[in-house]
Amino acid sequence: MMRFIEGSLAVSDAVRMCRPDVVSAYPITPQTHIVESLAEMVANCTLDAEYITVESEFSALSACLGAVAAGSRAYSATSSQGLALMFEVCFNLAGMRLPMVMTIANRAISAPLSIWNDQQDSISLRDSGWLQFYAEDNQEAADLHYLAYKVAEDQKILLPAMVCFDGFILSHTYEPVDMPTQEEVDAYLPKFNPCQRLDAKDPISFGMFAFPEYYMEFRYAIDQALQQSREKIREAGKEFKEKFGRDYSALVEGYRLEDAETVLVAMGSLCGTAKDAIDEMRGAGRKVGLLKIRTYRPFPGEEVAAALKGAKRVAVLDKNISLGSKGAVGLEVKDVLYGSGIPVLDYIVGLGGRDMRKRDIERIVTLAEKGEGDLFYGLREEVA
Amino acid sequence: MALSVGCTAKPGKSRGNRTGAWRVFKPAFKHNKCTKCGLCAMVCPEGCIIEQEDEFMIPDYDYCKGCGLCAEECPAEDIEMVKEEK
Amino acid sequence: MKELRIHGRGGQGSVTAAELIATAAFEGGVSAQAFPMFGVERRGAPVQAFVRFADKKIRLRSQVYEPDYIIVQDSTLIADVNVFAGMKKGGIAIVNTAKGGGWTVPPGVRLITVDATGIALETLGVPITNTSLMGAFAAASGEITLEAIENAIRHRFSEELARKNIEAARRAYNLVKGAA
Amino acid sequence: MVDKTLELFDCGHRACGGCGPALAARLIMKAAGTDTIVVSATGCMEVFSTPYPETAWKVPWIHSLFENAAAVASGVEAALKKQGRSEKVVVIGGDGATFDIGMLCISGAFERGHDFTYICYDNEAYMNTGIQRSGATPLDAHTTTSPAGKCSTGNRRPKKDMPAILAAHGAPYVATTSIAYPNDLMQKVERAIETKGPCYVQIHAPCPTGWGYEGDRTMVMGKLAVETGLFVLFEQTDGTVTRVKKVMRKPVEEYLKGQKRFAHLFKPTRNEAEIARIQATADRNAEKFGIDIKLKKPVEKPEG
Numbered sequence: 034m035m036r037f038i039e040g041s042l043a044v045s046d047a048v049r050m051c052r053p054d055v056v057s058a059y060p061i062t063p064q065t066h067i068v069e070s071l072a073e074m075v076a077n078c079t080l081d082a083e084y085i086t087v088e089s090e091f092s093a094l095s096a097c098l099g100a101v102a103a104g105s106r107a108y109s110a111t112s113s114q115g116l117a118l119m120f121e122v123c124f125n126l127a128g129m130r131l132p133m134v135m136t137i138a139n140r141a142i143s144a145p146l147s148i149w150n151d152q153q154d155s156i157s158l159r160d161s162g163w164l165q166f167y168a169e170d171n172q173e174a175a176d177l178h179y180l181a182y183k184v185a186e187d188q189k190i191l192l193p194a195m196v197c198f199d200g201f202i203l204s205h206t207y208e209p210v211d212m213p214t215q216e217e218v219d220a221y222l223p224k225f226n227p228c229q230r231l232d233a234k235d236p237i238s239f240g241m242f243a244f245p246e247y248y249m250e251f252r253y254a255i256d257q258a259l260q261q262s263r264e265k266i267r268e269a270g271k272e273f274k275e276k277f278g279r280d281y282s283a284l285v286e287g288y289r290l291e292d293a294e295t296v297l298v299a300m301g302s303l304c305g306t307a308k309d310a311i312d313e314m315r316g317a318g319r320k321v322g323l324l325k326i327r328t329y330r331p332f333p334g335e336e337v338a339a340a341l342k343g344a345k346r347v348a349v350l351d352k353n354i355s356l357g358s359k360g361a362v363g364l365e366v367k368d369v370l371y372g373s374g375i376p377v378l379d380y381i382v383g384l385g386g387r388d389m390r391k392r393d394i395e396r397i398v399t400l401a402e403k404g405e406g407d408l409f410y411g412l413r414e415e416v417a
Numbered sequence: 418m419a420l421s422v423g424c425t426a427k428p429g430k431s432r433g434n435r436t437g438a439w440r441v442f443k444p445a446f447k448h449n450k451c452t453k454c455g456l457c458a459m460v461c462p463e464g465c466i467i468e469q470e471d472e473f474m475i476p477d478y479d480y481c482k483g484c485g486l487c488a489e490e491c492p493a494e495d496i497e498m499v500k501e502e503k
Numbered sequence: 504m505k506e507l508r509i510h511g512r513g514g515q516g517s518v519t520a521a522e523l524i525a526t527a528a529f530e531g532g533v534s535a536q537a538f539p540m541f542g543v544e545r546r547g548a549p550v551q552a553f554v555r556f557a558d559k560k561i562r563l564r565s566q567v568y569e570p571d572y573i574i575v576q577d578s579t580l581i582a583d584v585n586v587f588a589g590m591k592k593g594g595i596a597i598v599n600t601a602k603g604g605g606w607t608v609p610p611g612v613r614l615i616t617v618d619a620t621g622i623a624l625e626t627l628g629v630p631i632t633n634t635s636l637m638g639a640f641a642a643a644s645g646e647i648t649l650e651a652i653e654n655a656i657r658h659r660f661s662e663e664l665a666r667k668n669i670e671a672a673r674r675a676y677n678l679v680k681g682a683a
Numbered sequence: 684m685v686d687k688t689l690e691l692f693d694c695g696h697r698a699c700g701g702c703g704p705a706l707a708a709r710l711i712m713k714a715a716g717t718d719t720i721v722v723s724a725t726g727c728m729e730v731f732s733t734p735y736p737e738t739a740w741k742v743p744w745i746h747s748l749f750e751n752a753a754a755v756a757s758g759v760e761a762a763l764k765k766q767g768r769s770e771k772v773v774v775i776g777g778d779g780a781t782f783d784i785g786m787l788c789i790s791g792a793f794e795r796g797h798d799f800t801y802i803c804y805d806n807e808a809y810m811n812t813g814i815q816r817s818g819a820t821p822l823d824a825h826t827t828t829s830p831a832g833k834c835s836t837g838n839r840r841p842k843k844d845m846p847a848i849l850a851a852h853g854a855p856y857v858a859t860t861s862i863a864y865p866n867d868l869m870q871k872v873e874r875a876i877e878t879k880g881p882c883y884v885q886i887h888a889p890c891p892t893g894w895g896y897e898g899d900r901t902m903v904m905g906k907l908a909v910e911t912g913l914f915v916l917f918e919q920t921d922g923t924v925t926r927v928k929k930v931m932r933k934p935v936e937e938y939l940k941g942q943k944r945f946a947h948l949f950k951p952t953r954n955e956a957e958i959a960r961i962q963a964t965a966d967r968n969a970e971k972f973g974i975d976i977k978l979k980k981p982v983e984k985p986e987g
Binding site: 421424426427428429430431432433434435436439455459460461462463464465468477479480482483484485486488489490498 | 687688690692693694695696697698699700701702703705706709732733734735736737738739740741865891897898899900901902903
């Protein structure tokens with residue numbers, strides 16, 4: 034049913050229908066509406082879950098870890114500093130192959146302190162072994178939760194997943210979102226059926242330490258699971274389309290890529306603004322298209338290469354910066370296009386809530402056409 | 418051996434590690450003045466001192482590290498630490 | 504696509520006003536989007552909220568810089584905030600005031616004043632102007648119908664409160680229609 | 684009732700010979716029984732008991748990180764509750780994990796009132812990383828980060844009063860015990876597990892390597908700590924001390940002399956002032972908990 038709903042509440046309702054057994058989270062802007070809403074559902078018995086009000090994000094994710102190990106479906110949500118505080122537990126969950134889903138309402142990381150959006154927080158955890166999905170709008174943000182649980186809990190994958198949506202820009206925006214019924218979600222997302230759990234009837238030791246003769250193999254196994262998850266995401270996306278009508282069967286999505294000479298690459302809500310800007314530029318005869326990356330981990334290298342093979346130039350919009358290097362998406366795209374001769378220009382944009390307008394997208398396309406890239410876009414004059 | 422998922426293991430595997438090899442001194446259970454009180458078994462950090470059918474205690478030398486705690490604690494002074502020639 | 508910018512003060516319910524207007528538009532069959540100016544402003548500080556209306560899915564995510572409409576919830580803001588900034592020609596500015604105007608607006612912009620606070624006090628007994636301003640906006644812009652507003656109010660408020668708010672919206676609607 | 688024959692902590696673990704914490708693990712598990720899920724913090728015990736694939740644990744066991752055991756246990760407990768399961772949750776952490784780095788998670792979990800038992804095996808320093816001081820290191824102990832030297836007498840601070848901190852959280856049952864008193868230990872662990880809500884048991888567990896004594900003296904060291912009044916065994920129910928182990932007190936010197944970590948108090952010269960400070964600590968403990976056994980004195984003749 035189409036509902037006119039705040040992004041955070043679309044997410045919390047989607048989470049409710051995923052039937053988590055244990056929810057544990059700590060308030061942080063701009064994620065807070067999600068967990069407030071879940072707490073309310075538990076208080077009103079519309080969600081049958083244990084809600085653990087922890088004293089920090091670190092404990093939130095640690096509690097989720099314990100819950101998943103004990104065989105329950107767990108959920109958390111956070112942003113920015115909260116995710117940074119969870120760093121250690123993030124690596125631990127993936128390493129222990131404990132699947133769960135966490136929503137990231139993307140927000141810049143201090144210092145300076147900023148509550149506003151960029152994607153530095155989740156990007157900083159790209160190496161942790163979590164699947165990472167980025168939503169363009171609140172429909173995707175909600176939908177990706179059903180898909181994320183399905184993929185994460187698959188016996189061949191068993192890895193945690195982050196559903197990332199831009200803080201405020203999506204989390205605090207009211208827009209129409211098609212929400213399925215509980216029955217429809219139940220038919221899509223099976224009950225969590227862990228292959229091993231903490232159980233006195235069948236004791237197992239979790240979280241052992243590995244000598245050098247084993248450690249690499251376990252890390253290899255995690256990487257293998259992530260590599261294989263691409264196929265599982267496609268499968269789950271295909272089934273999603275059959276059941277709900279929206280197509281997530283690819284890890285990337287092209288927009289007006291046909292005959293596009295300049296192809297923009299972006300993740301998250303910026304894609305929407307870019308699409309409008311592209312329509313205007315196309316109207317003016319400029320051959321511009323967009324490649325939206327929905328799944329950043331595992332990185333869809335083959336899809337990206339295939340989608341970009343006809344481009345004359347690629348302009349990557351990164352809402353993050355690997356300080357001392359380049360934007361994280363830009364680096365990936367350069368890697369994928371290595372040897373193709375297609376120039377990849379990286380633009381660091383929208384950090385700490387700097388608004389990105391259609392005209393900014395158009396200016397970046399102009400810069401790319403001139404071959405000017407690998408820069409922070411739109412810096413204040415006193416800096417430039 | 419296939420690796421477990423997420424570095425887990427079922428019980429029993431630690432027995433593959435025969436810590437008896439660490440031993441320099443060996444507790445000799447003389448069973449002369451032994452009152453079968455069981456304190457030696459209780460205080461052994463390895464848990465490797467086992468009651469026999471005759472209720473006397475015998476350490477499992479596969480795992481005994483030779484720490485001497487049993488000999489020190491034995492109220493009957495019936496356990497002697499002897500240099501082990503392997 | 505049409506864009507609305509709402510100016511108010513923290514605590515006056517600008518975000519709720521944006522949400523209510525967008526909800527009414529959505530329920531009237533229009534595609535809509537509402538979002539606040541993402542800030543850390545506390546009670547009393549000038550704030551903004553935005554609404555977009557379109558006949559197809561709205562993808563644009565930037566803030567609103569060149570609004571077709573503005574609503575000023577509190578005319579005391581006008582001295583300190585350039586509420587009319589960027590307004591499009593042919594745009595409509597709705598200002599809540601009992602005074603009746605006197606502000607210089609950009610060329611081609613129509614200024615409509617309405618005593619939403621007075622209406623709110625008479626109908627609701629409290630100076631919460633959201634629903635009166637919605638009525639005024641509906642009458643002035645034609646983006647939403649009075650019926651859609653009434654439905655949105657009914658979905659949000661309990662029966663008694665909904666009745667009063669609908670009354671507030673209607674009175675403002677009729678006032679603006681009558682003046683037009 | 685505790686089944687003393689139960690062995691749930693298996694042979695083949697890699698603890699040092701005469702390890703107090705290894706003995707603690709065995710005794711804890713005898714008291715806890717098979718229907719227990721153990722959550723371990725990173726530390727010496729975790730490392731010596733679970734090198735992949737050799738686990739010494741015969742019960743379900745999980746280790747996540749150094750500082751989060753109480754939070755992981757919160758999640759386990761919540762999951763069990765949701766699933767309607769009856770296993771008991773027991774956390775085992777060293778003093779570093781408990782007194783220092785894990786304090787936040789412990790405080791949160793106790794305040795929330797989860798039904799679990801937190802057991803700290805207290806060997807009074809970070810042994811896993813090579814004997815560094817922790818909040819549980821006693822006054823004047825030499826560690827690698829509180830070394831005794833020309834202008835230092837070792838650790839400058841007294842041991843943190845962790846039982847009091849957790850009692851202040853409203854823990855229904857708080858107890859201290861020692862591996863040197865196996866029956867006392869098992870009884871207290873059993874009582875903690877049986878008590879609903881977050882309970883705390885602190886087990887004094889001497890470490891031959893870290894303290895500098897031979898492994899066969901582990902029980903002796905444990906007993907001396909209690910007999911000198913430096914480690915008091917007590918039980919506290921709903922905030923009230925209900926039971927205290929009384930002793931015929933010995934001078935602290937008898938305990939200190941046998942350990943290299945206190946050797947600087949005796950060599951090259953005897954440091955009377957510091958020994959007196961430690962004795963004063965024991966005296967305060969004795970006074971506070973009333974541990975001294977008072978011998979009946981002959982009735983004095985009335986004056987005059």
